[in-house]
Amino acid sequence: MLGLIAAATGTFVVFCNIYTPDMTSGTAPPATGTGIGWWSAPEGTCFSAGAPKPSDRPAAASAVDVLPITLALRTMRIGSLDANNQFNLLAWQDLGLDLDGVCTSSPTCPADEPIGSCKPTSASVATDGNYCRDNTFGRLEVNAANIPEVGGKYGLNDDAFNCALYTGAYNFLIKVSGYNGTPNDDQVRVDFYPSPGLETPLPGDCTSKTWQSTSLGFLADQPWYIRDTAVTTPQGGPDLPDATLADPNAYIREGYLVANLPSDALFWFPSIKGRTANVATAFPLRFAQGIVTGHLKKAPDGTWSVEDGTIAGRTRETDVLQGFRLIGFCQTDPNFTLMTGFLHSNLDILATGPNDPNVTCDAISVGIAYTARQAKAGKLIHVDDLVECPPVATDGGTDGSSDAGAPDAPADAPTDAPTDAPGD
Numbered sequence: 365m366l367g368l369i370a371a372a373t374g375t376f377v378v379f380c381n382i383y384t385p386d387m388t389s390g391t392a393p394p395a396t397g398t399g400i401g402w403w404s405a406p407e408g409t410c411f412s413a414g415a416p417k418p419s420d421r422p423a424a425a426s427a428v429d430v431l432p433i434t435l436a437l438r439t440m441r442i443g444s445l446d447a448n449n450q451f452n453l454l455a456w457q458d459l460g461l462d463l464d465g466v467c468t469s470s471p472t473c474p475a476d477e478p479i480g481s482c483k484p485t486s487a488s489v490a491t492d493g494n495y496c497r498d499n500t501f502g503r504l505e506v507n508a509a510n511i512p513e514v515g516g517k518y519g520l521n522d523d524a525f526n527c528a529l530y531t532g533a534y535n536f537l538i539k540v541s542g543y544n545g546t547p548n549d550d551q552v553r554v555d556f557y558p559s560p561g562l563e564t565p566l567p568g569d570c571t572s573k574t575w576q577s578t579s580l581g582f583l584a585d586q587p588w589y590i591r592d593t594a595v596t597t598p599q600g601g602p603d604l605p606d607a608t609l610a611d612p613n614a615y616i617r618e619g620y621l622v623a624n625l626p627s628d629a630l631f632w633f634p635s636i637k638g639r640t641a642n643v644a645t646a647f648p649l650r651f652a653q654g655i656v657t658g659h660l661k662k663a664p665d666g667t668w669s670v671e672d673g674t675i676a677g678r679t680r681e682t683d684v685l686q687g688f689r690l691i692g693f694c695q696t697d698p699n700f701t702l703m704t705g706f707l708h709s710n711l712d713i714l715a716t717g718p719n720d721p722n723v724t725c726d727a728i729s730v731g732i733a734y735t736a737r738q739a740k741a742g743k744l745i746h747v748d749d750l751v752e753c754p755p756v757a758t759d760g761g762t763d764g765s766s767d768a769g770a771p772d773a774p775a776d777a778p779t780d781a782p783t784d785a786p787g788d
Contacts, residue, residue, distance in 0.1 A: 394411065394494075394495060396672075397659075397671075397672050398458060398672070399413055399458070399459065399460065399461065399497070399672065399674045399731075399733065400413055400495065401416075401618070401620055401657070401672075402420075402617065402618050402620070403415055403416045403417070403420060403461075404495070407462070407465065407467065407496065408467070409467075409473060409474055410467040410470060410472065410473035410474075410495070410496055411472065411495055411496075412462045412465070412467065412495060412496045413460070413461050413462045413494075413495040413496060413497045414461065414462050415461040415462060415463055415655060415676065416617075416620075416622045416655065416657060420617060420622070421550050421615045421617070422548040422549070422550050422615065422616075422617045423548075423550060424550045424551075425544055425546060425548050425549055425550060426544040426546060426549075427544065428544050428545075429541075429542055429543060429544060429545075430543055430544065430545040432539055432540065432541040432603075433539065433540040433541075433543065433660075433668045433738070434537060434538070434539045434601075434602070434604070434738065434739055434740065434741055435537065435538045435539075435540075435668060435669070435670060435736040435737060435738055435739055436535045436536070436537050436538075436559070436582065436588060436736060436737065436738075436739035437529055437535055437536055437538075437734055437735070437736050438529065438581070438669075438734075438735045438736050438737045439526055439529065439734060439735045440522070440525060440526060440529065440732055440733065440734045441455065441459060441522055441732065441733040441734075442459075442501075442502060442505045442522050442525065442732050443455060443456035443459065443499070443501070443502030443503060443504070443505035443506045443509075443522070444456070444502075444505055444506045444509040444510070444521060444522045445522040445523065445526075446458070449523075449526075451509070451523075453506055453510070455502075455506070456493060456499050456502030456503045456505070456506055456731070457471065457493030457494045457497065457499070458493060458494055458497070458733075459493065459499050459502050459674075459731040459732060459733050460493060460497040460498055460499035460502065460674065460676045460729065460730065460731015460732070461497060461498065461655070461657075461674060461676040461731060462492070462495065462496040462497055462498060463498040463676060463677070463678065463713065463729055464481035464498060464713055464719055464729075465481075465496075465719070466480060466481045466492075466496070466719060467492060467496040468480055468481070468489065468490070468491055468492040468496070468498075468712065469489070469491040469492060470491070470492040470493065470494060470495065470496045470497075471493075471494055472494045472495050472496075473496065480712075480721055480725075481712075481713060481714065481719035481720075481721070481725075482711075482712075482713060482714045482719065482720060482721060482723055482724065482725040482726075483721060483722060483723055483724045483725060484711070484712075484724075484725060485708055485709060485711045485724060485725055486708075486709035486710075488709060489712075490503075490709075490710040490711070490712035490728075493731070497731055498676075498712065498713060498729030498731065499676075499729055499730065499731030500710050500711075500712045500713075500728040500729050500730075501649075501679065501684075501728050501729065501730040501731070501732075502730075502731055502732070503710070504684075504703075504706065504707060504710070504728070505520060505521075505522070507703070507706060508520040508521070508703065509521035509522065511699060513697075513698075513699055514699050514703065518645050518691055518692065518693050520645060520647065520691075523573070524570050525646075527568060527570035527575045527576075528570065528633075528646070530566070530568060530575070530576065530581050530582075531565055531566045531567070531568035531570065531575075532561050532562030532564075532565045532566050532582050532586070532588070533561050533565060533570075533635060533639050534558075534559060534560055534561050534633040534634060534635045534639075534646055535559040535561065535588060535633065535739075536556060536557065536558055536559060536631070536633060537556070537557040537559050537588060537590065537604075537739060537741055538554065538555070538556055538557075538656075538670075538736060539554070539555040539557070539604060539607070539741075540552055540553070540554055540614075540621065540660070541553045541555070543616065545662075547616070547617075547618055547619045548616060548617055548618065549615060549616040550615050551613065551614075551615060552614045552615060552616055552621070553610065553611070553612045553614065554610060554611045554614040554621070554623040554656070555604070555606060555607035555609070555610040556594075556607055556609040556610065556625075556629075557590050557591070557594045557595070557604060557607050557609075557741065558590075558591045558594050558609075558632060558633060558634050559588040559589055559590055559633075559634075560589045560591060560634045560635055560636045560639075560745055560747050561588065561589055561635065561639055562582060562586055562587070562588055562589070563586075563587045563588070563589055563742045563743065564586070565639060566581070566582065582737075582739070584667055584737065584738040584739060584740060585740055586739075586740060587601060587602070587740045587741065587742025587743070588601075588739060588740065588741060588742050589636070589742055589743060589744070589745045590604065590741055590742065590743070590744050590745070591634050591744070591745065591746075591747050592744040592745060592746050592747075593608065593747075594607055594608060594609070595607060595608065595744070596608060598744065599744075600741070600742060600743040600744045601740065601741025601742050601743070602740050602741050602742070603741075604741045609625070609626065609629055609630075610626075611623040611624050611625070611626070616660060619659055619660060619661070620657055620658065620659050620660070621656070621657060621658050621659075621660050621670070622655070622656075622657050623655070623656045623657075624653075624654065624655050624656075625651050625653070625654030625655065625656065625677065627651075627652065627653065627716075628650060628652060629650070629651045629654055630648060630649075630650050631648075631649045631650070631651060631654070631675070632646060632647075632648035632649065632750075633646035634646070634747040635747070636745070636747070645691045645692075646691075647687050647691060648686075648687045648690050648691070648750060649679060649683075649687065649730065650679055650680070650683040650686075650687070651677040651678065651679055651730070652677070652678045652679060652680055652683075652715035652716055652727060653677050653678045653715070653716060654675065654676070654677030654678075654730075655674075655675075655676050655677060656673070656674070656675050657673065657674045657676075658670035658672065658673030658674070658734070658736065659671045659672045659673070667737070667738040668737075668738045669735070669736060669737045669738065670734070670735060670736040670737075671735055672733075672735075673733065673734040673735055673736060674731065674732065674733060674734070675730070675731075675732040675734060676729070676730055676731050676732070677729075677730050678713050678714070678715050678716075678727045678728070678729060678730065679715075679727055679728060679730055680715045680726060680727045681707060681708060681711055681726060681727060681728065684707055684728065685704060685707070686752065688700070688703065688704070689752040689753040690750040690751070690752055691750070692753065693753075694753035694754075695753065696753075707728065710728065711724075711725035711726060711727060711728055712725055712727075712728055712729055713725060713727050713728065713729045714726060714727060715727040
């Protein structure tokens with residue numbers, strides 16, 4: 365266990381300069397469809413996954429709008445599962461975007477002068493993934509998933525999390541509106557709605573490795589609860605009002621949606637009491653800066669989906685530590701110091717602002733792959749916020765009891781009690 369983390373941190377930094385196609389590990393630039401898109405390009409001696417920029421917005425196009433498109437996440441890969449859904453210690457390397465424009469010891473880049481985007485917090489500098497992707501959060505998830513006392517106890521693993529999405533235990537709905545239905549639209553609105561799950565959850569044993577054979581997954585006409593604090597006015601679906609978490613200035617280029625998350629956006633999957641006993645804990649991930657991309661596609665039957673989606677960004681060390689405590693991973697756990705030490709020694713990016721090698725890194729990068737399919741918004745329901753671990757007692761003892769990470773619906777509320785506004 366200690367050896368795994370030591371091996372992950374014992375690395376060095378490189379910066380890339382002059383590029384030729386045969387210098388990316390002897391191969392041509394990667395194919396699109398794996399987080400590589402029109403935003404990706406050679407950067408010095410490396411090929412960079414890159415990241416969309418505001419200047420990439422396409423020219424103004426047709427003003428005719430299709431109806432709003434509502435989608436729910438179908439799958440997510442956070443770091444420990446490869447494209448074939450198999451556990452892989454290096455799966456994190458293929459997730460995310462090149463957020464800082466610096467190739468830090470990327471496996472697909474030749475070694476060169478050691479330069480980073482910020483001042484490291486330890487002698488062992490955090491490395492990039494393939495094609496200069498920044499994704500230390502994914503590497504953190506791999507280490508957590510590989511420690512049964514952490515990944516198993518707190519549900520911090522990709523397989524269990526995907527089972528929760530599959531069976532409708534919780535989700536995040538995405539609404540795209542003001543879209544002209546073409547491959548290019550210079551102005552669309554994207555709203556994000558945390559969902560405590562399907563109104564009628566699906567069967568499936570998430571403790572079994574064969575859970576996919578026990579459920580068909582959700583269908584487009586099955587309604588999802590919406591957390592009541594996610595909307596600007598108290599109205600449920602199917603036609604949801606604006607979300608409190610939104611980007612009114614998103615765009616679509618060459619079929620790819622690009623939306624920015626508001627500063628300090630909380631990306632958390634709330635749950636209803638009694639529904640999440642056998643599924644993964646939803647880690648509350650707060651983005652100092654975040655970006656969402658995805659290939660928006662329309663099927664012959666008229667339904668929409670997203671393929672090759674990426675959620676990337678920066679999250680502060682302090683917010684990750686708070687996230688641990690909110691899911692019940694407390695200072696009293698013998699692995700807490702191990703994981704927090706790994707986190708601190710692998711800070712790889714600045715939370716805000718441009719690169720500056722003289723400023724100490726204060727955040728880690730995030731790279732998550734996702735797919736989504738058309739979905740239906742349902743009723744509003746109240747879900748309580750998570751509660752942090754209790755403080756450690758000053759007399760050397762600890763208060764061993766905690767509500768941290770407990771299921772989030774009020775204990776005296778039935779699990780199917782919506783809080784709809786009149787007329788929903």
